[in-house]
Amino acid sequence: MSEVEGREDAETEETQEDARPKVKMPQARDIGRSGITPHGLAATKGRPAPRSGTRKAAKRRKVIYSAVAVVVVAAAVTGGVLYANRPKPSVKFKGAFGKAPAVSVPKAKPAPKQQVKELIHGTGPKVASTDFVVAHLVGYQWGAKGGKELLNTYKKGTPATGTASQLTGLPALDKAIAGRTEGTRLELTLPYASVGDQVAQALQLPKTDDFVLSVDVINTFGKSASVKGTQQTLDKSLPQVTPGAPGQAPTVKIPSGSAPSKLQVKTLIQGAGPAVAKGKTLIGQYDGVLWRTGKEFDSSYKHGAPAGFPIGVGQVIPGWDKTLVGQKVGSRVLLVVPPKEGYGSKGSPQAGIKGTDTLVFVVDILGAV
Template structure:
């Protein structure tokens, strides 16, 4: 399944951002046209029995985050889900419905044909461990593992792509799939920015809280008139990669009007949000472009870069409204 399939629809809760008053939207998650472990539909299969093997040997690239070389499977694979923690990490424990950031390589048991790997792209996959978003084998194999772990798994068709296989990747409906997955990080609704706090010296701009406990930061809007130009300032500056204008991001965010009234928040839904910068209002797209992953950013959006005189119905946003957001950039997708 192509990675772009994860971004067909704008996630729930972004109705007040999607469509944007922009000239048009597009699917921004270009990604790779190779197979990734995303799933096209929720599986109806019962939970698998998890066994220790058999699993083919990793013959090269044995360190965490190194591209592995995996031997061809020997004999018949298990009909159950085979899972082995090759390197045990010490980070946060992965839970179902978390987002995981991981490098991975996948190949077919019988032929050792590599059908996809993220190492060559030099961009880890960020994907939600949710039913219908990812093949069940990944969901069951990675739940309970810790960030920093290398996990190897052999996935029978029942918990992979089913009897239909994945024609784009050359995967038949009878193929058992072998993956090595390096879990770099995991994110959930309690995740926050990580970095250095930046001074907030301008008394004419909103002041944003710097708590990193997963709770919504405060936004104190001043009594002065709102700025007429876009503001996009670090509150906490992370040390991750910069976000490109055509990329997608995983975020926590909260939005208020210039009078301080909250109109939207991922914190209130207790769920992270992902979207492409080409799917949102111009102020968001311009404000987040060039910012570093791991950061908290204050974005103040004047009407011409927000909704102008055409705010979404029932959004609580009036015509000509200035929008104020605090955004934690957790990962690029």
């Protein structure tokens, strides 16, 4: 394009511009604050910054953004807490204490750690680790597909008995019982490692599964347990018994003269409890002395806790089986046991008992289960 043509075009544009109506552009001071549209929320690169009149709105936006951020973070945290604290699968034991519970095992793997829960709190005496304990157990295998019953002493009618620290052979269970109170029901979930190969094999528990059980602490007998009542006097031809202080053995005085040749049983205190049945576990305190020397050869008091013996089934000396079956719980009895009803002609060398020794026992019958 030539220089002349360019000048003509410029003059034409100026003429057109002069022909347009003149409009006065408003100044910022002439515009009310309400007429300004806040454009910072959608600002893009190259858009001018908001005027001074929008500072309050910008501050409001900042507050809104902060609030939104807090809500988002709180939601995330809350969601995480709910996820972390969601209920873990658990076995349900339902029913009254002292009766076999109804058991429901979920179809889900249990938590990997050993757990102990107190389902029912007992109001009886506290259990010491050396106390003799009677407890009923109900145990289940627990795997991903649910579980099945492996142990139920209620069905057998024979509770577990023994000192609290050695009741079952499961260290975790025995440890959990000590310090509890009589009348308590516990729930234990034990990984296979806590059960151990020997017990697991006896229970037929697979290595992939856990063992869960309820424990009802039925009775506990401490070292000072004894029967109550006024003691009867005996014929002078028999050993004389003086009761000891709580937790201490009685004093037994052997009379002069020869020991009786036949088995003797005399009631010192008559109990009011049920009769001891054959096959039950008799729980009692006992003290044994030799007629020959008057010296003690064995005593539950010396061991620090009552003892339990299956009675009437050949697990103790014949003199005990023949005299203690039928006795009432709560009784104190004196037994004079000739050699043939005791350890026989071989005696018991480790206890200092000869084959010709007559044995004298004082037995407090505390219970029979």
